[in-house]
Amino acid sequence: xxxxxxxxxxxxxxxxxxxxxxxxxxxxxxxxxxxxxxxxxxxxxxxxxxxxxxxxxxxxxxxxxxxxxxxxxxxxxxxxxxxxxxxxxxxxxxxxxxxxxxxxxxxxxxxxxxxxxxxxxxxxxxxxxxxxxxxxxxxxxxxxxxxxxxxxxxxxxxxxxxxxxxxxxxxxxxxxxxxxxxxxxxxxxxxxxxxxxxxxxxxxxxxxxxxxxxxxxxxxxxxxxxxxxxxxxxxxxxxxxxxxxxxxxxxxxxxxxxxxxxxxxxxxxxxxxxxxxxxxxxxxxxxxxxxxxxxxxxxxxxxxxxxxxxxxxxxxxxxxxxxxxxxxxxx
Amino acid sequence: xxxxxxxxxxxxxxxxxxxxxxxxxxxxxxxxxxxxxxxxxxxxxxxxxxxxxxxxxxxxxxxxxxxxxxxxxxxxxxxxxxxxxxxxxxxxxxxxxxxxxxxxxxxxxxxxxxxxxxxxxxxxxxxxxxxxxxxxxxxxxxxxxxxxxxxxxxxxxxxxxxxxx
Numbered sequence: 001x002x003x004x005x006x007x008x009x010x011x012x013x014x015x016x017x018x019x020x021x022x023x024x025x026x027x028x029x030x031x032x033x034x035x036x037x038x039x040x041x042x043x044x045x046x047x048x049x050x051x052x053x054x055x056x057x058x059x060x061x062x063x064x065x066x067x068x069x070x071x072x073x074x075x076x077x078x079x080x081x082x083x084x085x086x087x088x089x090x091x092x093x094x095x096x097x098x099x100x101x102x103x104x105x106x107x108x109x110x111x112x113x114x115x116x117x118x119x120x121x122x123x124x125x126x127x128x129x130x131x132x133x134x135x136x137x138x139x140x141x142x143x144x145x146x147x148x149x150x151x152x153x154x155x156x157x158x159x160x161x162x163x164x165x166x167x168x169x170x171x172x173x174x175x176x177x178x179x180x181x182x183x184x185x186x187x188x189x190x191x192x193x194x195x196x197x198x199x200x201x202x203x204x205x206x207x208x209x210x211x212x213x214x215x216x217x218x219x220x221x222x223x224x225x226x227x228x229x230x231x232x233x234x235x236x237x238x239x240x241x242x243x244x245x246x247x248x249x250x251x252x253x254x255x256x257x258x259x260x261x262x263x264x265x266x267x268x269x270x271x272x273x274x275x276x277x278x279x280x281x282x283x284x285x286x287x288x289x290x291x292x293x294x295x296x297x298x299x300x301x302x303x304x305x306x307x308x309x310x311x312x313x314x315x316x317x318x319x320x321x322x323x324x325x326x327x328x329x330x331x
Numbered sequence: 332x333x334x335x336x337x338x339x340x341x342x343x344x345x346x347x348x349x350x351x352x353x354x355x356x357x358x359x360x361x362x363x364x365x366x367x368x369x370x371x372x373x374x375x376x377x378x379x380x381x382x383x384x385x386x387x388x389x390x391x392x393x394x395x396x397x398x399x400x401x402x403x404x405x406x407x408x409x410x411x412x413x414x415x416x417x418x419x420x421x422x423x424x425x426x427x428x429x430x431x432x433x434x435x436x437x438x439x440x441x442x443x444x445x446x447x448x449x450x451x452x453x454x455x456x457x458x459x460x461x462x463x464x465x466x467x468x469x470x471x472x473x474x475x476x477x478x479x480x481x482x483x484x485x486x487x488x489x490x491x492x493x494x495x496x
Contacts, residue, residue, distance in 0.1 A: 103475045216389035256394040260459035
């Protein structure tokens with residue numbers, strides 16, 4: 001019996017090479033959305049996820065992930081679902097978020113669960129690259145740095161470096177991580193839901209600040225339109241194609257750093273291709289919690305996440321933020 | 332006499348270079364408010380102290396750095412700790428330009444659950460964190476778990492840090 005952690009730790013010797021699923025994948029999923037005219041977002045919850053401990057139960061996290069992906073793809077076999085998601089992509093990057101430190105970073109259990117399903121779907125361990133800005137952020141997620149391609153790789157942009165030439169779209173002129181530009185064919189975002197001191201909310205799109213060399217240069221005006229502009233850069237837009245958002249625990253105030261006095265447990269995953277719709281859904285989740293806690297709305301606090309609407313405008317066309325155009329499935 | 336002066340300058344330059352190359356924006360700490368392992372009962376210091384100048388603070392707390400910068404932070408020092416081999420915590424010491432800057436940050440974000448504690452010039456505590464200011468210093472101690480021992484353990488560590496400021 002191979003444990004979940006073994007999928008990260010053990011060398012791969014018998015992985016099935018991607019092949020027959022290559023003509024399915026994302027194009028098919030997007031077509032499916034076009035038929036309904038809406039962007040699908042799945043919010044999967046498990047109130048018992050944490051039990052009595054601070055860390056979620058690994059087995060339940062895998063089950064929750066399977067439930068979310070099954071609802072999203074309409075396929076009940078998790079392995080088939082993941083084949084459908086990765087399509088022909090060979091090297092899959094998992095962009096986690098460890099900026100907030102140990103208390104509020106992408107949960108290891110979720111990273112392990114996605115790695116497990118990707119390998120079962122035929123992705124070689126060495127073709128899975130778990131990454132973030134640097135070693136510190138990855139270690140905050142409970143990960144160990146590994147550049148050995150016989151196993152799931154895990155390292156940051158501090159190892160890969162950044163492109164010499166900046167790329168630009170709108171206000172964003174950035175040097176991208178070579179992990180994004182040179183290593184990965186496709187990136188799945190694994191952000192963690194947080195309140196954000198400037199942007200209002202950080203989740204799918206804001207997670208991309210971790211792929212550039214100097215993210216602080218994109219902080220002006222509540223990160224608007226910089227978040228949208230950054231995501232509109234062709235490499236970011238085209239390679240980052242799916243979000244498995246970690247809303248198992250979150251901070252509804254005081255973020256993006258860890259403020260345990262504002263910690264709460266939504267016990268949820270938020271899944272989708274449309275990064276704007278995913279972020280809009282996450283924002284509403286934070287607002288509901290803030291209302292419940294008696295904290296002012298983000299608008300009243302002077303930091304509504306305006307970049308979400310910007311990302312949906314005609315100039316950016318990154319997705320939809322109109323609830324009427326979001327097919328929200330809660331499972 | 333002249334050669335001794337040159338030697339002094341070379342030595343000073345070497346020290347400055349060593350400090351600058353200790354990491355990108357991360358320098359060795361000169362005055363140390365961080366208790367060593369065993370100095371506070373039950374607490375072990377589990378990492379080296381890292382120091383970030385204001386201009387490099389984004390490397391440590393990107394997204395949060397601006398609120399400290401706007402309050403006049405000069406540098407931030409941080410180190411990890413562990414209590415009785417299990418409870419992990421992080422200590423951040425923000426050195427502000429003046430006491431008003433430390434007060435500004437402390438007063439931001441307090442909630443109705445805030446509990447006032449006798450620490451430095453002013454202090455507050457929650458179940459998993461203690462924050463206090465003393466002169467231009469603002470100290471934030473955060474535990475990653477909540478146990479029955481956490482509040483008292485954090486306060487004990489906080490008092491030891493206060494004594495070294």
